[in-house]
Amino acid sequence: MTKFRPFPEAHEHGDIEMLFPDIHFVTGSAVMAGRLPMRFSRNMTILRQNDELTLINTVRLSEDGLNELDKLGTVAHVIRLAGFHGMDDPFYQNRYGAKVWSVDAPYLPGFSEGSEPYLEPDVVLDETTTLPLDGARLLLFKSAKPNEGLLLLEREGGIIVSGDCLQNWARTDRYFSLPAKIMMPLLGFIKPHNIGPGWRKVAKPDATEIKANLDVEFAHVLPAHGAPVIGNAKDRYAPAIAGL
Ligand SMILES: [Fe+2]
Incomplete structure (x- = not known):
């Protein structure tokens, strides 16, 4: 059974940028509730096929x-790679009738x-x-609870x-609230080419599985948090991967 909840509001975001042919990227934000609500940036990647x-x-x-998004094509699918993301998936499912594909992680x-x-x-x-x-492949972290994935x-x-x-x-960046600006560097989030510290702590992925999944050829990373890494991505992440 699912329990409907109102769609979260749209927050401030930037322009949709083209990074590669048929690959676009946009930065917005999210708020993590708590005693000191922390607002920080997060990114959506948009892939076009036909x-x-x-x-x-x-x-x-x-x-x-959304008007700019509609100029790129018709929203047909939503892919949820992160068990700690997904709050806006129901909005896109409802607005466009998009098919929702998710890692094995309940929408709680x-x-x-x-x-x-x-959402189911x-x-x-x-x-x-x-x-x-x-030409796309999933790399899944089955040891992480909730599950997580990468799309290659x-x-x-x-x-x-x-x-x-x-x-x-x-x-x-400009989407960070003051509490987030102070706390997130202390919590280890503000580093280039980083393996998500919160994800490691809470989802407890197995280091061997991370290394195995990242033992593929890749030159670029389009992350949910932080700027796109364009070029030499495997080398740039190598120290963080080796340090696991
Ligand atoms: Fe996240």
């Missing part, structure tokens, strides 16, 4: 942003066990899933789209 769009790490856009409000999920995905991703994208696009020398695993916040 006229169909696949949204990864969804971020709800403003009406103006506040990620609290025992609460009723607010159409497809739970596993090793046998045929993705709605040509086999073009341009290898492009990895990541959820919370690979991050690249070299510095805080």
Whole structure:
């Protein structure tokens, strides 16, 4: 059973930028509730195949942003790679009738066990899933609870789209609230070419599995947090991977 909850509001976001042919990227934000609500940036990657769009790490856009998105094509799919993301997936499912593909991780409000999920995905991703994208491969972290994944696009020398695993916040940006500007560097989040510290701590992925999944060729990383890494990505992440 799922329990409907109102769609979270759209927050301030930037322009949709083209990074590669048929690959676009936009930065918005999220608020983590708590005694000191922390607001920080997060990114959505938009893939186009023919006229169909696949949204990864969804971020709800403003009406103006949605108009720009609509100019790129028709939203057909949503892929959830990160068990700690997904709050805006129901919005896109509802607005466009998008098919929702998710790693094996329930959509729980506040990620609290025992609460009723607010969405059931159409497809739970596993090793046998045929993705709605040509030349794309899933790398799953089955040891992480909730599950997590990376999407490897086999073009341009290898492009990895990541959820919370690979991050690249070299510095805080304009979407960070003051508490987040102070706390997130202390918590180890503000480092270039980083393996998500919060994800490691809470989802407890196995280091061997991370190393095995990243033992593929890739040149670029489009993370859910931080700037895109364009070029030499495997070398740039090598110290963080070796340090696991
Ligand atoms: Fe995240």
